[in-house]
Amino acid sequence: MLLGFALVGGPLAGCSSADETTATPGLAERGTVLTTVQPTRQDLSNKISLAGKVTINPIYGIVAPTDGELRFVDRTPSKVPASLPIWVASVWHDGFPRRVEIPQGSIFAGRLMDDRSDVAKGMPVVSAQHSGYGIVAEIDSAQAYRISSAVKQVRAQIKNGPGPFSCKALGTIAALPVGTIPEPAVTTTAPKTDSSAGVPPTNPGSEGGSGSSGGSEPTGMRLVCVPPASVKLINGADVTLEVITDKASKVLVLPVEAVAGTQGKGKVDVVTGENHTRKTVDVVLGLSDGKVVEIKKGLKGDETVAIPGPNLPTAAAPADGGVTGG
Numbered sequence: 001m002l003l004g005f006a007l008v009g010g011p012l013a014g015c016s017s018a019d020e021t022t023a024t025p026g027l028a029e030r031g032t033v034l035t036t037v038q039p040t041r042q043d044l045s046n047k048i049s050l051a052g053k054v055t056i057n058p059i060y061g062i063v064a065p066t067d068g069e070l071r072f073v074d075r076t077p078s079k080v081p082a083s084l085p086i087w088v089a090s091v092w093h094d095g096f097p098r099r100v101e102i103p104q105g106s107i108f109a110g111r112l113m114d115d116r117s118d119v120a121k122g123m124p125v126v127s128a129q130h131s132g133y134g135i136v137a138e139i140d141s142a143q144a145y146r147i148s149s150a151v152k153q154v155r156a157q158i159k160n161g162p163g164p165f166s167c168k169a170l171g172t173i174a175a176l177p178v179g180t181i182p183e184p185a186v187t188t189t190a191p192k193t194d195s196s197a198g199v200p201p202t203n204p205g206s207e208g209g210s211g212s213s214g215g216s217e218p219t220g221m222r223l224v225c226v227p228p229a230s231v232k233l234i235n236g237a238d239v240t241l242e243v244i245t246d247k248a249s250k251v252l253v254l255p256v257e258a259v260a261g262t263q264g265k266g267k268v269d270v271v272t273g274e275n276h277t278r279k280t281v282d283v284v285l286g287l288s289d290g291k292v293v294e295i296k297k298g299l300k301g302d303e304t305v306a307i308p309g310p311n312l313p314t315a316a317a318p319a320d321g322g323v324t325g326g
Helices: 002-018 141-147
Strands: 035-037 040-056 059-063 068-072 086-093 096-102 106-111 124-130 133-139 153-158 168-170 221-226 238-255 265-272 277-288 292-297 305-307
Touching: 040 141, 040 277, 040 292, 059 096, 059 221, 068 096, 086 106, 086 124, 096 106, 096 124, 133 141, 133 238, 141 221, 141 238, 153 221, 221 238, 238 277
Parallel strands: none
Antiparallel strands: 035 305, 040 133, 040 238, 059 124, 068 086, 086 096, 106 124, 133 221, 153 238, 168 221, 238 292, 265 277, 265 305, 277 292
16 A cells, blocks of 8 residues: 555656746836936938939929929920020919929920929929939838938949949939839830920920829839939949938937837837836937937936837727717
């Protein structure tokens, strides 16, 4: 009998050992402060790197200089010097006109809006074609708001070629209506004489798919810039562009990981007390270089801020499809 009890006791002891709870590493609970940081001050520039290519006669968009009514110019000058801009339209606001001009070195490519259309400041209204070599970089939507329309400086480096050198940005990065950046030609139809001379054709909105009708599908966003004439270019060569959209000196910054939001308004978690109590604070955001972001308002600079930053709440789905019963 004693032997029997001994045999039973052995397995029972084994079960007790196997059932013991062992601590295993895992993810921290939501809201746990993993580390903290204090704001610092530094010079900051919004700098973005883009991949581009050397292109012949690139097309780009010209935007409305103000809100108002767009009125195209109905005239055909006998000669437009290449050294002068081309006046193609005006935007009337509060009884005053603001000119829309094609810059020197480019020709008119087409209308993007109908005559007498109401337009907003910054909206592409005509397309232009640079005469000669340019550099074109495609832009995805994640980069678009960082670049915006305020391209202050562009520097280019051709792969295994010249650079770095300054590159003058043309027009807007905004996507143009469908057809305004043409694919390789599939017909042999010769261009109209007045358009090739850099003068608005009689009905430019109907040529080259550049009209406003049927322009619901946008082309991709792109940056077009022109290098100095002294730089030797080869069509199709790969180029890296460094784009600076703004600069600021000695501004208050935080790591991007500490901030929720990337444009205009954001939130940070200020940590206080020995228990690391979090308090979510609204902040106004400025420039970002992808590593740090400028804090324009909301912090004094002596706070302790949690990393990671707060989680922005998601919108709750309406019950029963948003229909409430009586």
